[in-house]
Amino acid sequence: MANYVVELKNVTKRFPGVIALHDMSLQIKPGEIHGLIGENGAGKSTLIKVLTGVYSADEGELFVDGIKQNFKSPNDAKNTGIACVYQELNIIRLLSITDNIFINKMIRKKNSKFLDYSEMHKQAHEVMASLGQDVNEKKPCGNYGMGIMQMVEIAKAVLIDAKLIIMDEPTSSLGEKEVEQLMATVRMLKKKGVAILFVSHKLEELFELCDRVTVMRDGEHIITEEIKNMDNDKLITAMVGRTLDNQYPKIEVKRGKIALKVENLNSAGVLHDINFEAYHGEILGIAGLVGAGRTETCQAIFGAFDVDSGNIYIDGKKVHIKSPKDAVRNKIALLTEDRKGQGLVLSLGIDTNLMLANMRRFTKGPWLNKNKLNETGKQNIDDFKIKAPSLKTIVGQLSGGNQQKVVIGKWINTDADIYIFDEPTRGIDVGAKVEVYNIMNKLVAQGKCVIMVSSELPEVLGISDRVIVMREGRVTGEIDRNTDKFSSEIIMKAAWGGTI
Structure with missing residues (x-):
């Protein structure tokens, strides 16, 4: 078995006037929750798109389970077991939970052109239940809150037997209870051996969930370290290249009318x-x-x-x-x-x-x-x-x-x-x-x-x-x-x- 479920080696990605990634490397172990953090513009989104086949790297190599890959499309990434839950969810609110889960992989009845909705409803119910969600899979996604819709996205990844699920700012639109449910789900997936790349700007989430963390700055790898060896100040310094002595720079102003x-x-x-x-x-x-x-x-x-x-x-x-x-x-x-x-x-x-x-x-x-x-x-x-x-x-x-x-x-x-x-x-x-x-x-x-x-x-x-x-x-x-x-x-x- 390969040491890493996914490994990037010396990846560079250029756009006109911008080097989005420069000599970037990343190794993710099977069954680990790996945090990814960096300032806006650090290259995290570009990195995700290289991992998911949206972009092809100009230089460098990508390995999945030790096998070199050359993704030409997101389907190539999915076929190797890489899935992503984006910050802007790819949910069609008017369609049912089942339709959203199977939107790109509808199941047809044997020797027929007709869809096998009984089987799809069954699988949709089972996968949502496995994520701790008691929902009616036949109802439109729009009937539910952001937390449930995010679980639908995760269900898509589970159904393709994803080895790596990338979660891009997954808690940004969730309430407190929904965040707790998401974290419980992430831990459950980890126990099943699924690797999670957890992208977040919330440092407290990284310390609560992650095994290791990688910091990016200006498109480059800065540090990868076990989370237990880091603290807020170390992470912030690695991210911005300087200390932020006052995260909340409050000034005193005389109140007017x-x-x-x-x-x-x-x-x-x-x-x-x-x-x-x-x-x-x-x-x-x-x-x-x-x-x-x-x-x-x-x-x-x-x-x-x-x-x-x-x-x-x-x-x-x-x-x-x-x-x-x-x-x-x-x-x-x-x-x-x-x-x-x-x-x-x-x-x-x-x-x-x-x-x-x-x-x-x-x-x-x-x-x-x-x-x-x-x-x-x-x-x-x-x-x-x-x-x-x-x-x-x-x-x-x-x-x-x-x-x-x-x-x-x-x-x-x-x-x-x-x-x-x-x-x-x-x-x-x-x-x-x-x-x-x-x-x-x-x-x-x-x-x-x-x-x-x-x-x-x-x-x-x-x-x-x-x-x-x-x-x-x-x-x-x-x-x-x-x-x-x-x-x-x-x-x-x-x-x-x-x-x-």
Whole structure:
């Protein structure tokens, strides 16, 4: 038996103007959970695509069970037992669980053109049960939450007897209980001898799950080490090439007047009498469990979610916001949690995306002011440290962290007074997170109001001046940074419905 289920040796992959992988090597043992970590743009996505046959390496070798491979397509990788559960799930929500599991390998009745649904339903039920899921395989996937849909993706891998399952940021869209279920599933697969390549920006997950960890930086292998020999500081230093002495660079700013007041905001069955205030010169954190109504509250303020009643005041003046256009006119910006679906046009360049929220700034009469766009775009790239060959680079080709910086730049270009950041650091590395926090600090130092929704309690506590907690569409608590109640325990108590 080969020492490694999968081995990359000295792999290099080039794109125009970019070396995405350089002399990269990786060895994954049978039945191990192997962590992969690195800053956005480190080359993790390219590495995954080489392993799964999406890209062919320009140089280097790939071995599966000691046998040299030359993948020409993802099917070649699947045929050798390599499967991937991507961060953006390949699920068709209107189709049943069975249809999704068997979408590329439908079973036909013997000597017939007709599909054998009884057999497919049987196998789908069995494989989902083996993953600890009691579901109706005949129902559409869209009837279930993200956790179940992710298990459907894992079920596809199990049914092809995958030797290696790559999990790309698998917990980024999951709630706490769904994360626990996923981790239990990963451990179960490990016991069965399946190797897992676990890609995550959450260091605590690596320490909880992994046997070994590989760190990448600038497309190169930096270190592979047993996780027990590492700690947070060692991993961060390996990732970014420097220490991050303060992961949450909080600055002190004198709080100004009330910038935003939300009064008795209601939406049938979703939001119930939402009341809070946000000030110039502060970061207001919004905490709560998944489904608490945080995103809906932000969207309601921005005119992107229908409400039945309630009032919104900006700088003491009552405003009527019926659409995002109204919000932008009132100098409100919303950075949505779904940067790919709602924040960017992935098929367009950085320059075009940067002007989408404020076209007037970059036009002169009926014409595009290219000089102004280029000048501002270059400034955005410098200010936000966007890594890209040029302003014309297609946004879909950027790493997640750099895409997020483009979204931020797009809204900064509106010169808003109130910035709402919904999960601003989801799916980006610790180095890019610090850069996002510094952008927030710069905004509040300018007297802007920043509202931040986050599911990461250390982030909420590290960067917020004040926190409101939500549960089931209601505000259940408000906690100031300068009080002894400013703690994860108190926030979680309010999030679960306790009094504080």
